């Protein structure tokens with residue numbers, strides 16, 4: 001190799017060292033901010049601050065001839081690790097997760113990152129054991145797991161409601177949290193069960209998909225009649241690095257009518273229309289023509305398709321779904337007329 005390249009590579013190594021030293025300094029400062037936030041009860045993520053950081057990154061980068069796309073790649077990683085070092089586990093909890101699907105996996109990744117004690121259980125021993133070994137946590141049979149856990153997380157789909165019904169007499173004196181995205185019917189049922197079997201029920205809705213280490217994402221917390229120590233639960237999630245919204249079933253369902261029902265309805269329509277038009281217009285290699293925005297849309301379509309049963313369940317169970325879809329179609333119709341048909 002040429003001596004000139006060797007020389008330049010040495011320069012790069014020296015710069016890399018500086019970049020890493022600066023990254024380490026940045027993370028340490030971020031951890032200090034995290035300690036203060038935890039002390040004063042503030043969420044880890046601060047959107048306004050992130051916006052400001054984003055602005056100066058783009059400005060400095062442009063002045064230095066660094067492309068926007070490089071900033072776009074680096075900044076989310078920087079924020080995400082910055083938030084990871086801000087996690088403050090507080091007091092270790094014994095958490096029992098019932099279930100082994102994508103959301104169980106996501107929450108277990110978070111709990112074990114934070115350093116809580118986690119046990120996985122469920123109807124299928126093999127699947128529960130596989131998930132437990134992935135995150136080096138423990139599998140237990142249902143009875144032992146329920147006995148051991150202080151917090152019981154029902155990471156199950158609404159179709160498992162009969163199972164929950166059957167095991168709920170064993171929840172007595174525990175803090176029980178479901179993670180269903182639709183609260184309408186199930187909240188009332190679980191609230192009733194919590195009164196009958198004397199457990200402390202508090203509903204949650206993680207506003208994220210089955211991602212690993214969802215630090216910085218948001219969770220909605222909905223207290224029920226039997227919820228005690230709501231603040232303790234809010235702090236628990238905050239100390240796991242999630243942003244928290246405390247809400248009511250009614251407010252949650254209304255917000256989800258827009259955020260989920262309307263958005264998914266349009267995405268389903270977009271997906272079908274794309275397939276239909278491809279056939280109609282006879283375009284085979286559409287991907288050769290994807291714009292940046294269309295690529296992003298496609299990613300969203302794929303994510304939605306991967307969890308189609310959940311999406312359809314929300315379309316069915318949200319009490320405002322009919323109104324939402326009516327308005328959705330009407331607005332499209334109006335746009336069509338405005339555009340001349």
Ligand SMILES: O=C(O)C(=O)C[C@]1(C(=O)O)C=C[C@@H](O)C=C1
Nearest residue numbers: 033044045046049050053079082
């Ligand atoms: O400034 C803060 O509040 C931080 O926690 C630091 C930081 C960052 O890495 O720049 C990280 C997370 C917040 O969402 C905003 C900014």
